[in-house]
Structure formats: structure tokens, C-alpha cells
Amino acid sequence: MGNQAIAEIQFADYIFQAFDQIVNKAAKFRYRSGNQFNCGGLTNRIPYGAVGHGGHYHSQSPEAFFCHVPGIQLYCRLEVVLVVI
Numbered sequence: 684m685g686n687q688a689i690a691e692i693q694f695a696d697y698i699f700q701a702f703d704q705i706v707n708k709a710a711k712f713r714y715r716s717g718n719q720f721n722c723g724g725l726t727n728r729i730p731y732g733a734v735g736h737g738g739h740y741h742s743q744s745p746e747a748f749f750c751h752v753p754g755i756q757l758y759c760r761l762e763v764v765l766v767v768i
Contacts, residue, residue: 687724695731696743710754 692698698705705727713721731744749757 687726689726689728691728693730695729695745698727698729698745701727702748705755706749706752710752714754 692701709725729746731746746757746759749755
């Protein structure tokens with residue numbers, strides 16, 4: 684109880700394989716069901732720009748595609764935060 688699953692995609696470049704499911708299914712699921720069904724706060728973690736050795740492979744920043752989709756809230760980190768456990 685109280686836990687939320689977070690789906691992680693290894694690099695933002697790989698988001699395009701899931702684009703249809705995220706944009707055309709999950710974002711519109713509640714609206715199409717007349718508010719009977721909800722994705723329950725679906726969270727995707729999609730890192731980009733952090734790989735120092737694969738810039739020409741993993742340098743895309745596809746977040747702009749999701750900014751214009753109704754039903755999706757997009758949060759982007761502006762800085763790298765060091766987490767010490």
C-alpha cells in the first residue's frame with residue numbers, strides 16, 4: 684500500500700517504441716472511459732543526456748513531443764543531484 688511503480692526506459696531514445704501506448708492509450712484512458720478507469724499516476728523515468736561516451740547514439744531529447752499531449756504532465760530535472768545513501 685502506498686507504493687507506486689515506476690517504469691524506466693534506459694535512454695530517452697528508446698521512448699519511441701512505447702510512444703503509441705503512452706500517448707494514445709495511457710494519456711486518454713480516463714477520458715475515453717468517462718472517468719471510470721484511471722492509470723493511477725503512471726510514472727515513467729526516462730534519462731537523457733547523461734551518457735558521456737554515446738552522444739551520437741543517445742543524445743535525443745524527445746520530451747517536447749510529450750509536452751503537447753493532453754493528459755500528460757511532464758517534469759524535467761534541470762540539474763544533476765548527487766544522492767548519498
